[in-house]
Amino acid sequence: MKLRHTMAALAALLLWAAEGSAxxxxxxxxxxxxxxxxxxxxxxxxxxxxxxxATFVPWAMRGKSGxxxxxxxxxxxxxxxxxxxxxxxxxxxxxxxxxxxxxxKFDFIIGGMTITPARNLTVNFTAPYSATGVHLAANKKxxxxxxxxxxxxxxxxxxxxxxxxxxxxxxxxxxxxxxxxQFDDDAQSILEVVNxxxxxxxxxxxxxxxxxxxxxxTLFLPFADPIVKQADAxxxxxxxxxxxxxxxxxxxxxxxxxxxxxxxxxxFKGREWRDQVAQ
Numbered sequence: 001m002k003l004r005h006t007m008a009a010l011a012a013l014l015l016w017a018a019e020g021s022a023x024x025x026x027x028x029x030x031x032x033x034x035x036x037x038x039x040x041x042x043x044x045x046x047x048x049x050x051x052x053x054a055t056f057v058p059w060a061m062r063g064k065s066g067x068x069x070x071x072x073x074x075x076x077x078x079x080x081x082x083x084x085x086x087x088x089x090x091x092x093x094x095x096x097x098x099x100x101x102x103x104x105k106f107d108f109i110i111g112g113m114t115i116t117p118a119r120n121l122t123v124n125f126t127a128p129y130s131a132t133g134v135h136l137a138a139n140k141k142x143x144x145x146x147x148x149x150x151x152x153x154x155x156x157x158x159x160x161x162x163x164x165x166x167x168x169x170x171x172x173x174x175x176x177x178x179x180x181x182q183f184d185d186d187a188q189s190i191l192e193v194v195n196x197x198x199x200x201x202x203x204x205x206x207x208x209x210x211x212x213x214x215x216x217x218t219l220f221l222p223f224a225d226p227i228v229k230q231a232d233a234x235x236x237x238x239x240x241x242x243x244x245x246x247x248x249x250x251x252x253x254x255x256x257x258x259x260x261x262x263x264x265x266x267x268f269k270g271r272e273w274r275d276q277v278a279q
Contacts, residue, residue: 038242039107048086051076053111054094058267061277071267076110095164109235114166125233126247133226134170137208137219138200153177158198160189171202194218206268
């Protein structure tokens with residue numbers, strides 16, 4: 001009887017060990033599969049980091065020679081340099097940039113993308129690498145006397161914003177009574193306000209301040225501070241923890257050594273870069 005019990009216990013132990021070995025092997029295969037699917041590994045093998053972005057001043061703009069310059073361009077180039085690879089910038093229409101990421105047109109979005117719950121359902125975001133906000137640049141004549149946020153939430157007020165942007169979503173949320181007209185680029189939106197066809201531009205910082213700087217006789221900032229604060233992050237495809245780990249640590253290190261702060265100060269707080277941009 002004791003022998004049978006001993007043999008049964010031994011058989012159970014061997015079965016447990018076999019199942020454990022199988023589980024470990026399965027975990028190893030899963031880890032290998034995840035590693036092989038990692039965007040970081042693909043970039044290393046390819047030797048080129050492909051970055052999706054859209055043209056926003058001063059995040060990404062065309063320089064005088066046609067090249068892209070701006071804060072996001074600096075970030076993408078520095079990231080590629082630290083990875084030991086080349087960088088390929090892939091300009092993409094803003095309203096199609098997330099579908100393009102999911103379709104594998106590029107590796108990451110580095111384009112001043114604000115974290116929102118709706119976007120986060122489709123893509124994963126890194127830790128923020130810049131803190132911005134939404135602000136207004138208003139026409140001096142049309143918006144004279146509009147001193148409170150609620151003054152812009154009226155049926156006789158017309159606002160403009162870039163199509164598909166977080167600023168447009170903010171305008172819809174804060175000013176539901178106003179008429180919101182959306183355009184495919186900031187320049188066209190600003191022109192509407194300058195020419196008196198709209199009361200104000202709703203855009204991400206520092207675009208409104210830059211518009212006022214360029215059109216001081218026509219535009220002004222109705223409020224000292226942004227009407228909404230927001231955080232911008234890189235976007236990656238879901239199911240890629242390796243990419244999130246690397247990018248989050250890179251952002252942490254570039255924050256600690258002051259590089260991100262220095263680049264933000266250059267592009268967002270000054271205008272020294274103006275002579276680099278095509279007029």
